[in-house]
Structure formats: C-alpha cells, structure tokens
Amino acid sequence: MVSEIYLTRLLATKVVRHVVRHVVRHVGTLQKFVDDLFETVFSTAHRGSALPLAIKYMFDFLDEQADKRQISDPDVRHTWKSNCLPLRFWVNVIKNPQFVFDIHKSSITDACLSVVAQTFMDSCSTSEHRLGKDSPSNKLLYAKDIPNYKSWVERYYRDIAKMPSISDQDMDAYLVEQSRLHGTEFNTLSALSELYFYINKYKEEILTALDRDGYCRKHKLRHKLEQAINLMSGSS
Known part of the structure; x- marks a missing residue:
C-alpha cells in the first residue's frame, strides 16, 4: 500500500516537472504574448475599441455600494471589481480557450494556460506576493512580472473611475441595442429559464431587498418581479 502511494507521488512529480520544464523553455517566447494579453485586458486606451459601457456602469455601481456602506478601504473596492470581471470572466477564458x-x-x-491564469489571478490580488522555498512552480515563473501587472490592474480601475458616469437611460439604450444586434445568436428563452430558476430559489431574499431599496420601490420592481414569477410559474 505504501509503495503504491509513493509510486503515485513519483508519477505526479514527474508529470509536474515535465510541464514546468516545457513552460520554462517557452517563457521567453511567450512573454510578449502574455504581456500583450494583460495590457489589452487591463487597458482602456489600447483596446482598439471603446470600453464597453457595461463595465463602467458595473464598476460605478460597486463604488456607489461602497460609499453607501461607508467602506473606505480601497482594497475592498479593488477586490469587488476583480471578482466581478477579471476573475469571473477572463480567467475562465484564459484557461479554457476552447469555450x-x-x-x-x-x-x-492546459498546464501552460493554468500558469498564465494563475499569474493573472495573482496580478488582481491586493495581498503581497510572497514567495518561499515551498512556493509552487507556477507562481515562480512570472514572479518578477507580478508587480508590473499589479500596477496595470490598479491603473485600469483608476482610469475607469475617472470616466464620465453612465446614466440609467444610456445603459438601457445600450442593452436594447446589444439585444437587437445579437438577438439571433442566443437562446433567450433558455437564458430566461435559468434566471427564473435562480430567482425562484432566492425569491424571498430578492423581494425583501427590492422592498428596502428606494429606487426599486419607486419603480415598483418588486411588483413587476412578482408578476414575472407568476407568469413563469403558470407557463411551466
């Protein structure tokens, strides 16, 4: 039994070493492409197109929530934004280009992309990037680049915060236009069904939150949501 355990560990170690050697051998070749990727993701000026309104709108919403709750710690705002976009969306795309x-x-x-994804995640972190003799290999390969990447992330959030605010009307118009442009590319009924299952699972919490929010009360969003739930319940 003991020998089988050590054999499994030995095989795993050999695989890891093989992958690490492969990545190390190509780090110099890949560096420009990794830099270009990070620069494109964390830049509002080098995208080749305007920053999507949804990103500005979402980040402003997070800042408003922090102000409302008197959260002055900039690390909290940074973490919220990182969790909403880079870590939820971009990491998944980097690790799974087949999507x-x-x-x-x-x-x-897959192993090489995992190293890049780990570097991406470390770049979004507000904690100090500490390394030691027990640090995993995938954290060592781009260790010297992490401080520079972190500065790009911080600059990205600052640049977006300085942009003019997006009104609710402009955001609504943007979403309508995007729906028109991509209306044939997605199954809206399937998306609606998934939203319904999620809302139904947390119905009481969502309805209570809508009751507490002044904007939601003004626009009677609780009543509108209850109507939608009843409509979906009757058709399912």
Whole structure:
C-alpha cells in the first residue's frame, strides 16, 4: 500500500516537472504574448475599441455600494471589481480557450494556460506576493512580472473611475441595442429559464431587498418581479 502511494507521488512529480520544464523553455517566447494579453485586458486606451459601457456602469455601481456602506478601504473596492470581471470572466477564458475558439486543448497546453491564469489571478490580488522555498512552480515563473501587472490592474480601475458616469437611460439604450444586434445568436428563452430558476430559489431574499431599496420601490420592481414569477410559474 505504501509503495503504491509513493509510486503515485513519483508519477505526479514527474508529470509536474515535465510541464514546468516545457513552460520554462517557452517563457521567453511567450512573454510578449502574455504581456500583450494583460495590457489589452487591463487597458482602456489600447483596446482598439471603446470600453464597453457595461463595465463602467458595473464598476460605478460597486463604488456607489461602497460609499453607501461607508467602506473606505480601497482594497475592498479593488477586490469587488476583480471578482466581478477579471476573475469571473477572463480567467475562465484564459484557461479554457476552447469555450471561444474551435480548438483542441492538449494536457500540456492546459498546464501552460493554468500558469498564465494563475499569474493573472495573482496580478488582481491586493495581498503581497510572497514567495518561499515551498512556493509552487507556477507562481515562480512570472514572479518578477507580478508587480508590473499589479500596477496595470490598479491603473485600469483608476482610469475607469475617472470616466464620465453612465446614466440609467444610456445603459438601457445600450442593452436594447446589444439585444437587437445579437438577438439571433442566443437562446433567450433558455437564458430566461435559468434566471427564473435562480430567482425562484432566492425569491424571498430578492423581494425583501427590492422592498428596502428606494429606487426599486419607486419603480415598483418588486411588483413587476412578482408578476414575472407568476407568469413563469403558470407557463411551466
């Protein structure tokens, strides 16, 4: 039994070393592409297109919530924004390019992308990047680049905060236009069904939150949501 355990560990160690050697051998070659990726994601000026209104609107909403709750710690705001966009969306795309492109992802490619994704996550963290003799290899490969990447993330959030605010009317118009442009690309009924299941699961909490919010009371959002729930319940 003991020998089997050590054999499993030995095999795992060999695989990890093989992957690390492969990544290390190509770090110099990949560096420009990794830099370009991070610069594009964390930049409002080098995208080649305007920053999506939804990002500005969402980040402003998070800042408003922090102000409302008198949260002055900038690390909290930074973490909220990182959890909403870079860590929820971009990390998933980096680790799983097959979600976007029609490609096959080999085990070696998967391991290499995991290193890049880990670097991406470390760049979004507000904690100090401490390394030691027990640090995993995937944290060591880009260790010297992390401080620079962190500065890009901080600059990105600052630049967005300085942009003119997006009104609710402009956001509504933007969403309507996006729905028109991409209306045939998605199954809206399926998305609606998933939203319904989620809302139904947390119905009481959501309705209570709508009751407490002045904006929601003014626009009778609780009543409108209850109507939608009743309509969906009757058709299901």
